[in-house]
Amino acid sequence: MRRVRLCLVAIAALLLAACRHVAPYERGILAHPSMTTVGTPGPAEAHVYSVHEGAVGGGGAAESGCGCN
Amino acid sequence: MPRVLRTLAALAAALAVARAALAQTAPGAPQTEPTDGGPQEERAPSDEGAPRAEEPIESDAEAPRRERVIEAVLERDVEAERAQLEALRGGCGGPERAINVRAGLEVGAYHDDVGVGVLTPSVTGHVDNPLSGWALDARYLVDVVSAASPDIVSTASRRWSETRHAGNVGGRYQPGNVGVALNATTSYTPDYLALGASAQVNEDLLAKTLTLVQGYGFGHDVIGRAGTSFSAFSRELDYHTVTLGASRVVNPSLVVGVFGDLVVERGDQSKPYRYVPIFSAANAERIGRGEAAETVARLRSQPRPLEQLPLGRERGALTARLALRLPIAASLRLEERLYLDSWGLEASTTDARVIFDVGSRVMLWPHVRFHVQGGVDFWQRAYVGSAGDLPAWRTGDRELGPLASTAVGGGVRLALGSEGRRDDWLLTVTVDGTNTQFFDAVYVSSRLAGLAVTRLEVAF
Secondary structure, eight states: OHHHHHHHHHHHHHHHTTOOOOOGGGOTGGGSTTOOOSOOSOHHHHHHHHHHSSOOOOSSSOOOOOOOO | OHHHHHHHHHHHHHHHHHHHHHHHTSTTOOOEEOOSSSOOEEOOGGGTTOOOTTSOOOOTTHHHHHHHHHHHHHHHHHHHHHHHHHHHHHHTTSSOOSSEEEEEEEEEEEEETTSEEEEEEEEEEEEEETTTTEEEEEEEEEEEEEEOOHHHHTTTOOOEEEEEEEEEEEEEEOSSSEEEEEEEEEEEETTEEEEEEEEEEEEEETTTTEEEEEEEEEEEEEEOBTTBOTTTSOEEEEEEEEEEEEEEEEETTEEEEEEEEEEEEEEOOOOTTOBOOEEOHHHHTTOOTTOOHHHHHHHSOSOOOBOBOOSEEEEEEEEEEEEEEETTTEEEEEEEEEEEETTSOEEEEEEEEEEEEETTTEEEEEEEEEEEEOOOTTOOSSEEOBTTBOOSSBOOOGGGSOEEEEEEEEEEEEEOSOTTOGGGEEEEEEEEEEEEEESSOSSOSEEEEEEEEEEEEEEO
């Protein structure tokens, strides 16, 4: 639990520190299709991970179960 | 646009310098000019108004012509910038459409060395109006599964095949800084029915550099048994999911997101087909990692109880994502997920991709993924018990035991549309190979799996 808290602090620090205001005309790079924090795996890939790994989360919209494993 | 502004600013500065230089050459203003390596000559004030033999005559009549020349140069550069912008814009879909419609076809093929093969074709549809802020999505997929894993073979069962039908529909509406997304999912096999729905609220703050995400999902699964109707035999499993997250634009080339998920499950999710071998204390010591089915069958005790899992589970995950644009026409995507639950399972998952732009139509990326987890508190490779004294919680699900998996692969995305509408046709191919090490399981100690997915998207 302590390690989880430390990770939370580190992530929050990364998120908040060194942030600067980004004007609208500076956001051209952010429009690139790869520049998003949405999960990268496609549906088939995400399904395989959910079956192979005992963990869940980070996938955005809730997925229905399937009893696949 | 930034390049245009910088170019205009530079040219405006050059114009100002040129004008200042012109002002310096006007009569009465002393000037100095270097000669070929010799000392600089300085015009004496008595030479005011007298033209130098090597300089062109500049009169007031010439100034407007020079101004027109400079402005013509500026216009040519602006036109060149505009042409470049149009070319870039053309790659992004050309002139704005009021409504965008896209359809997709995806086929995934999975196979591993423990006897499981899956073919997954799916179709998707997407409609959105960027100006109004609404979008609709739909997906339908079929999983054709064929399995003869050691778990099945160990119960003297034959290879089985099954087809799963699944689908989801969703919509979102975000006319301004606040948006709502709704999603409904379903999955059906003759022995498993799953229904789910979720809602999510997104809020853009700080001039859209900070996005807050809040979501809730509910799922209801009905677990049956093949060959038996749900009315004759079924168990129910309900789960609630809460998601909170934030995404922040840190600088013009870096976006960071942190998302937390909490899942509460209530119900019996034990598999009605999974029998757990029970051993005496002496024989349990003889069962090694990846022990063969024949040895397990020979050493196990008479009771062969079904799997029994706890009737409730709380699961939590914290996911951090990073998207960084590199100065080499590439983007780095990193993801780290920390997970733990009330069954004692702890896990860490790291996923990394570097997406390279190869020209204006091709994106190429290598991909690696590492996942490591410990087992649940009640995990045993060989459960010790007897007919009247069975372990309360028992499982044979290897994904509940300690394991580590490494996936390596890559993908490519091709924009095949015509010039000006390159993204109207998108072809994406991904291939991944995964090696999983089961540290404390019977039957299987490792698994090698491959997944290949091909996706075609078309815009109308």
